[in-house]
Amino acid sequence: xxxxxxSGIEGNLAAYEAVLQDIRRQHSSVTALYVLGDVIGLKGDNxxxxxxxxxxxxxxxxxxxxxxxxxxxxxxxxxxxxxxxxPELMAQFGSDGVKHLWESVSRESVxxxxxxxxxxxxxxxxxxxxxxxxxxxxxxxxxPAIQLCDRLIRADANTLFCxxxxxxxxxxxxxxxxxxxxxTLDATQSPIEYGKTPRRIAGVGxxxxxxxxxxxxxxxxxxxxxQFKTVTYGAVRDxxxxxx
Amino acid sequence: MKLAVMSCIHGNYEALNAVLSDIDAQKxxxxxxxxxxxxxxxxxxxVVEMIRSLDIPTCQGCWxxxxxxxxxACECSYPSQLAEKRGxxxxxxxxxxxxxxxxEYLASLPMTxxxxxxxxxxxxxxxxxxxxxxxxxxxxxxERVLSTEADVLFCGHTHVPYxxxxxxxxxxxxxxxxxxxxxxxxxxTPLKRIINVGSVGEPRHGRPNATYVLYDTDTAQVxxxxxxxxxxRTCADIIAKGLPLIFAWRLAxxxxxxxRADDPSHICQR
Numbered sequence: 001x002x003x004x005x006x007s008g009i010e011g012n013l014a015a016y017e018a019v020l021q022d023i024r025r026q027h028s029s030v031t032a033l034y035v036l037g038d039v040i041g042l043k044g045d046n047x048x049x050x051x052x053x054x055x056x057x058x059x060x061x062x063x064x065x066x067x068x069x070x071x072x073x074x075x076x077x078x079x080x081x082x083x084x085x086x087p088e089l090m091a092q093f094g095s096d097g098v099k100h101l102w103e104s105v106s107r108e109s110v111x112x113x114x115x116x117x118x119x120x121x122x123x124x125x126x127x128x129x130x131x132x133x134x135x136x137x138x139x140x141x142x143x144p145a146i147q148l149c150d151r152l153i154r155a156d157a158n159t160l161f162c163x164x165x166x167x168x169x170x171x172x173x174x175x176x177x178x179x180x181x182x183x184t185l186d187a188t189q190s191p192i193e194y195g196k197t198p199r200r201i202a203g204v205g206x207x208x209x210x211x212x213x214x215x216x217x218x219x220x221x222x223x224x225x226x227q228f229k230t231v232t233y234g235a236v237r238d239x240x241x242x243x244x
Numbered sequence: 245m246k247l248a249v250m251s252c253i254h255g256n257y258e259a260l261n262a263v264l265s266d267i268d269a270q271k272x273x274x275x276x277x278x279x280x281x282x283x284x285x286x287x288x289x290x291v292v293e294m295i296r297s298l299d300i301p302t303c304q305g306c307w308x309x310x311x312x313x314x315x316x317a318c319e320c321s322y323p324s325q326l327a328e329k330r331g332x333x334x335x336x337x338x339x340x341x342x343x344x345x346x347x348e349y350l351a352s353l354p355m356t357x358x359x360x361x362x363x364x365x366x367x368x369x370x371x372x373x374x375x376x377x378x379x380x381x382x383x384x385x386x387e388r389v390l391s392t393e394a395d396v397l398f399c400g401h402t403h404v405p406y407x408x409x410x411x412x413x414x415x416x417x418x419x420x421x422x423x424x425x426x427x428x429x430x431x432x433t434p435l436k437r438i439i440n441v442g443s444v445g446e447p448r449h450g451r452p453n454a455t456y457v458l459y460d461t462d463t464a465q466v467x468x469x470x471x472x473x474x475x476x477r478t479c480a481d482i483i484a485k486g487l488p489l490i491f492a493w494r495l496a497x498x499x500x501x502x503x504r505a506d507d508p509s510h511i512c513q514r
Contacts, residue, residue, distance in 0.1 A: 153384050178382045
């Protein structure tokens, strides 16, 4: 069993095709394909990417797609969820960004995006764009350790795959010591020692943001190993692999 | 400096008066209130007027927020469906009863208050609706305190007082980057503390007495105070005002009378 996990196509169809091609080339076949949100963005052809995700070709895996930050901005623009008029998008990309996103995704596509899940629980993993706290939750290796620990506990997972930061990393957290003592009106309870086995947060990189270079991750549940892949596409082709 | 910290008065003027008298007797230097001035109880306007007249620093509770914003929280606002149904009835009554200036005051309340290494919130630093129960995972509880950058986090919302000491917290982090770089570091914390101050006006610890907390900032000593008062008078007023009878019943017993929510730490997606 091997999963391909990616995030942040951001409308870049060429980058997504390059990743699909790389997936086909794997010696061990990929058995599931997860797309952790941000399939749309400002730079590429959003409609083309959405149509590609919806129209699987012969022999291809059906992509399991969840929502990301860009999809949520789209819903906000259409008044479907959250605050109206996409204030987050407006603050980051101004009125030009708002206009472009509005014009680059059809109403029908917005409804398809709305049908996507918030994340996926598979085996002992959670696959999600940000975290269970929010789609905008950006986890990186520099996020405070206790916050990473909290996100893993909330996720109720041994590995949390996320895509919000666009970074590729694996971060093992071992919360190994804590003594909790509770006193109520009636008694002081015996102290409880908390200690947990190591758990992991993995950033799966970004497919479409950097032109010519797409990143994604391969995960083997059997061995619990993650392989970070960088696919170069366009004029010069090169393939880089790092296993973690 | 001796602090008195109270929460969840819920329109119970009798209980508030009794607690204020006890605070006087204990010679506290400063009072803080962690919100939920209104809701459930029969005297929301009188309670707010009292808090304002004494100039007590107060943060906004979930009930205060709901009265201002309207009932738009998801199911996490209540520990059960039964509680939610009763809560809606109380919300409608309170919404009709409160004066415009009271609503304005509730709207002006901050989410958090700070004093040196102390932080004051209603539910949790994340939301007025999150329950910091004493059974919450220790590391999750520690994260809530650390997120405030305080040493002591005062909260209410559960209506059951407790002190939770979180000692010797230690985490190990190992980061692996695709370029092969690995780094490892350890993170440890000194003693952190959550102090839930219980409820003045709608206690749920199994007795009808009002609860609040005294905290000495010099010695870090905590005293959970339990104050008896004429709760039957409040019960009679609840019935006289036409509020659901069950509110009087449970006030007289100090019980919630509802099953617990599946996930009380769930973050409201309002």
